[in-house]
Amino acid sequence: MRTVMLASAVFVLSAMLAGCTNPAEGPGFDSNQPDRLVSGAQVTIAEVTFDECAWNLARLYAAQAMYYGSHNCYAPDIESLYQLLGDTLTCPWTREWYEVAFCGPDSFWIPCPNYPLHPGAGPGYYPPMKDLYTCRSQMRSIASSEAMFYGRFNRYGTMQEMLDAGLGPYMTCPGCGYDYIIELGYQTYTLNCPMPQHPSHGSVVDGMFSWE
Numbered sequence: 001m002r003t004v005m006l007a008s009a010v011f012v013l014s015a016m017l018a019g020c021t022n023p024a025e026g027p028g029f030d031s032n033q034p035d036r037l038v039s040g041a042q043v044t045i046a047e048v049t050f051d052e053c054a055w056n057l058a059r060l061y062a063a064q065a066m067y068y069g070s071h072n073c074y075a076p077d078i079e080s081l082y083q084l085l086g087d088t089l090t091c092p093w094t095r096e097w098y099e100v101a102f103c104g105p106d107s108f109w110i111p112c113p114n115y116p117l118h119p120g121a122g123p124g125y126y127p128p129m130k131d132l133y134t135c136r137s138q139m140r141s142i143a144s145s146e147a148m149f150y151g152r153f154n155r156y157g158t159m160q161e162m163l164d165a166g167l168g169p170y171m172t173c174p175g176c177g178y179d180y181i182i183e184l185g186y187q188t189y190t191l192n193c194p195m196p197q198h199p200s201h202g203s204v205v206d207g208m209f210s211w212e
């Protein structure tokens with residue numbers, strides 16, 4: 001059952017990524033090996049799901065902090081954390097529950113379940129999400145600058161035009177330090193995180209956020 005779900009998820013995703021021209025189940029495709037690189041144009045499924053897994057881990061990390069606040073120790077079992085969150089989380093790639101792999105008086109470790117290329121979370125090692133949060137909130141504010149620019153000029157603007165119009169500040173992606181990429185169409189815009197390698201932090205198309 002799991003294999004079937006995975007295979008169809010992979011198919012749908014890669015069909016989306018490849019513009020429906022590149023079915024995943026080509027020669028050599030083995031749905032029992034999720035770490036096989038199933039590629040769209042440039043993006044692999046594993047990379048697409050990395051951020052989402054890190055996001056889950058960030059929530060579990062926060063739940064551990066809450067648990068520690070009220071119990072003065074970390075939760076040794078994942079159920080307590082799921083209870084705190086009011087939600088159960090599974091890795092978007094393996095579709096398995098997370099587990100508290102290690103729990104000591106002042107430490108814990110929660111890895112991605114069964115997929116070593118995904119991150120883990122524990123004190124001193126926050127999942128690599130800080131950049132992602134920052135980048136997305138920056139993209140939010142650039143998107144609202146676009147809305148304001150549109151209000152004034154009846155079209156969207158380039159980053160430089162927005163800066164010239166006083167709609168700043170100048171921001172770069174915290175993950176890579178590069179400028180954001182804005183593509184203007186007729187009455188449309190696309191804002192992309194410039195991270196040269198996937199996963200990037202997402203994109204905004206006409207005010208719609210890729211991560212929502």
Ligand SMILES: [Zn+2]
Pocket residue numbers: 053091092093094112113115118119
């Ligand atoms: Zn994972």
Ligand SMILES: [Zn+2]
Pocket residue numbers: 135173174175176193194195200201202
């Ligand atoms: Zn970014």
